Amino acid sequence: MPAGGRPTVRSRRLGTALRQYRLATKLDQPQAAEVIASSQARVSRLETGHVTARVIEVRLLLDAYGVTDPEARAKLEELAKHSKEQGWWLEHAAHLRPDYLDHIALEDDATYIREWQPVLVPGLLQTPAYAEEITAGSPNYIAPDRVAQLLKVREARQSKIEEGGATYSAILWESVVARPLVRVEIHREQLAAILEIAQRKNVTVQVLPSSTGVLGAVTSAFSTFSFDSEPVVEAVALENLRGTPVLEGSEDLTAYANMYDLLRSSALAPDASARLIRSLLRSLKEDAS
Template identity: 85%
Template sequence: MPAGGRPTVRSRRLGTALRQYRLAAKLDQPHAAEVIASSQARVSRLESGHVTARVIEVRLLLDAYGVKDAEVCTKLEELAKHSKNRGWWLEHAAHLRPDYVDHIALEDDATYIREWQPALVPGLLQTPAYAEAITRGSPNYIEPDRVTQLLKVREGRQAKIEEGGATYSAILWESVLAQPLVSADVHQGQLAAILETGKRKNVTVQVLPFSAGVLGAVTSAFSTFSFDSEPVVEAVTLENLRGASVLEAPEDLAAYANMYDQLRSSALAPDASAKLIRDILRRLKEDAS
């Protein structure tokens, strides 16, 4: 059973895929239960992610469903092998919301991460000073010890990008850069860090300018994740007042993939975005002098 008795994003991804292939093969759960010599209840729990499938079960089910693609089979078998693995972030689990743990697990598995952020600098781009300022400035009181743990987790998340473990693309609304929410020196340091990180081969930073119109104002923050060699969106997280929600339904994935494409096509190109950030940083320094 997944840790804590609740589905993990890995067990849920595996279960969702098994269910989709079963439905495509036009087989019911009792048939799947016969294939793995188990009960319909177990198949149901496998497909919901409440129980993690064993590798042999994955192989038997995929064979029964007529799935022959070796890459697909290997991917799902790997999910079964590693769905119970303890992630580096679990040592901080006592200080993290379950939805945040899900988000980090998606980041850790992803080969492509894409983010849209209209209000704050994305966590994967934040400097320690910026992260601390917005964490301490939260309307919900956060105990000092927990702030320290959250900053360590933020640093751990960024290691994935620094080590080239994923291709990362971020689109920021111009207001994130032009309207500081933290002190001047922290904000200037943050802009300089974005410019530096944007030079990495696996990182693309774009700015959606005010001139793009209402698009930035009507689209809340979200992240999309892909887990294969191609950037096909396989999971989405949405930020909200209570935390974050994970979307996995095909129609939701298609909608947010399309929205990201709209934002990207309306945003400035990476070079033009870097120039805008440099211009904003220069003006801020001039105003401060």
């Protein structure tokens, strides 16, 4: 069983792919069970991610489903090999919501991470001071020791981008950079950090101008994740009052991929975005002098 007694992101991704391939070949679960000499119940649990498929089971099922693409096969075999691995974030599991753990697991596996944020600086770009002030100022009381734990997790998440482990793109609504939600000195430090991080080869930051009208208000914050050499959206994490649910349905993935493309095409180019942020930073410094 996946660690923690619940489907992991990896086991769920593997199960979803196996189910899609099975349905494409019009085989039912009893027929798939015969292929791996097991029960229909096991096939059902494999497809929901409640148990992790062994590599040999994956190979046999892909043979039966007619999947010959070497890359597709290798991807699913890797998921089977690593689905039970204990990610670094699980040592913090007692302090984190299950949906947040899923979000971190997606980030850890992703080759492309794309994020839209209309209110706050994204967690992957936040300075420690900004993160602490935002977390401590949450309307839901968070004990100081838990704030420290959350900041430690956020710092660990950022190492993925710092080490070049994924291509990261962020689109920020103009108000995120133009209207401080934290103390001005912390906001200045945060803007400077965004400019510095945006210079990395694997990072792109764009600002969506307020002049675009209602576009920035039509959807809440979300992140999309891709796991291969091409940025095809394979999972979406939303941000709302109740947490960060993950979407994996094909229609949902298409809708959010299209929305991100619309936001990106409407946003300022990276160079123009950097100029805007530098201008805002200069204004804040002049006001402070």
